[in-house]
Amino acid sequence: xxxxxxxxxxxxxxxxxxxxxxxxxxxxxxxxxxxxxxxxxxxxxxxxxxxxxxxxxxxxxxxxxxxxxxxxxxxxxxxxxxxxxxxxxxxxxxxxxxxxxxxxxxxxxxxxxxxxxxxxxxxxxxxxxxxxxxxxxxxxxxxxxxxxxxxxxxxxxxxxxxxxxxxxxxxxxxxxxxxxxxx
Amino acid sequence: xxxxxxxxxxxxxxxxxxxxxxxxxxxxxxxxxxxxxxxxxxxxxxxxxxxxxxxxxxxxxxxxxxxxxxxxxxxxxxxxxxxxxxxxxxxxxxxxxxxxxxxxxxxxxxxxxxxxxxxxxxxxxxxxxxxxxxxxxxxxxxxxxxxxxx
Numbered sequence: 001x002x003x004x005x006x007x008x009x010x011x012x013x014x015x016x017x018x019x020x021x022x023x024x025x026x027x028x029x030x031x032x033x034x035x036x037x038x039x040x041x042x043x044x045x046x047x048x049x050x051x052x053x054x055x056x057x058x059x060x061x062x063x064x065x066x067x068x069x070x071x072x073x074x075x076x077x078x079x080x081x082x083x084x085x086x087x088x089x090x091x092x093x094x095x096x097x098x099x100x101x102x103x104x105x106x107x108x109x110x111x112x113x114x115x116x117x118x119x120x121x122x123x124x125x126x127x128x129x130x131x132x133x134x135x136x137x138x139x140x141x142x143x144x145x146x147x148x149x150x151x152x153x154x155x156x157x158x159x160x161x162x163x164x165x166x167x168x169x170x171x172x173x174x175x176x177x178x179x180x181x182x183x
Numbered sequence: 184x185x186x187x188x189x190x191x192x193x194x195x196x197x198x199x200x201x202x203x204x205x206x207x208x209x210x211x212x213x214x215x216x217x218x219x220x221x222x223x224x225x226x227x228x229x230x231x232x233x234x235x236x237x238x239x240x241x242x243x244x245x246x247x248x249x250x251x252x253x254x255x256x257x258x259x260x261x262x263x264x265x266x267x268x269x270x271x272x273x274x275x276x277x278x279x280x281x282x283x284x285x286x287x288x289x290x291x292x293x294x295x296x297x298x299x300x301x302x303x304x305x306x307x308x309x310x311x312x313x314x315x316x317x318x319x320x321x322x323x324x325x326x327x328x329x330x331x332x333x
Contacts (some may be wrong), residue, residue: 007318011292013299042325043293049274050294055199056213058191058220107221134228136187 111137120152234305
């Protein structure tokens with residue numbers, strides 16, 4: 001099992017006596033030398049392969065991918081409407097709304113502001129305060145919003161912040177910067 | 184704050200490759216990647232640990248896999264697979280040969296650059312055990328790379 005020394009050598013994990021062992025083995029044992037070279041070469045190739053994979057940026061904001069509660073509620077409502085239960089106290093609008101609502105999480109980084117707010121087409125442009133995540137400088141808010149395109153702005157102490165993670169940014173007729181979101 | 188970003192920078196490459204090898208799908212891996220760091224940011228900023236990172240990521244993968252199992256058609260997976268970049272497929276294929284715990288400790292060491300002692304702290308495994316697991320992982324990869332294509 002002296003091969004394990006090669007693995008420790010690659011990881012810089014040899015103690016001094018093990019280093020001595022390693023060097024002696026490389027000198028005296030041709031097979032060990034060949035193995036060591038093979039291990040190191042394969043490590044180089046492996047790391048090269050790993051480095052070719054692009055690592056995503058941290059974009060904590062996105063639609064939840066398991067929207068279970070809403071899906072179940074929508075199914076239930078659809079089922080009820082199929083059974084023709086006319087006395088159920090849901091109006092047709094509520095059924096459509098439940099079907100098309102999606103939970104969306106907004107997260108933005110700003111460690112200078114004392115308060116961060118969001119307003120958009122889904123809030124009738126009312127400002128809603130976002131919550132600080134621990135003391136990390138990140139602010140978050142999860143909202144149920146209808147599917148479709150939305151415009152919104154985020155305010156840090158009343159200054160507009162363009163959301164760096166938004167798909168599009170556009171200027172409105174009043175010169176404000178809006179971020180655009182597709183749910 | 185910097186604490187969290189340093190942690191992210193240090194762990195992202197190993198962890199993302201781990202998720203790719205589990206999911207075989209970059210969108211799926213990306214979803215779990217984002218969700219895991221979000222959970223860390225929410226609940227573990229006082230105790231940032233690659234051990235917790237891998238544990239959360241694996242659990243999210245298992246949950247998502249179970250929930251979506253019915254909808255996954257085998258043809259879709261193959262289709263996805265063939266369209267992937269060759270180089271990444273190779274790295275993923277190599278990682279898929281490893282046992283899950285071998286894969287985690289190997290990525291923490293070889294890709295994220297953690298010392299055996301640190302890995303021991305975050306996983307609860309002994310240093311001797313970690314040494315052997317990393318060696319086994321490395322040996323499998325080495326044999327595959329040098330064994331050539333069949």
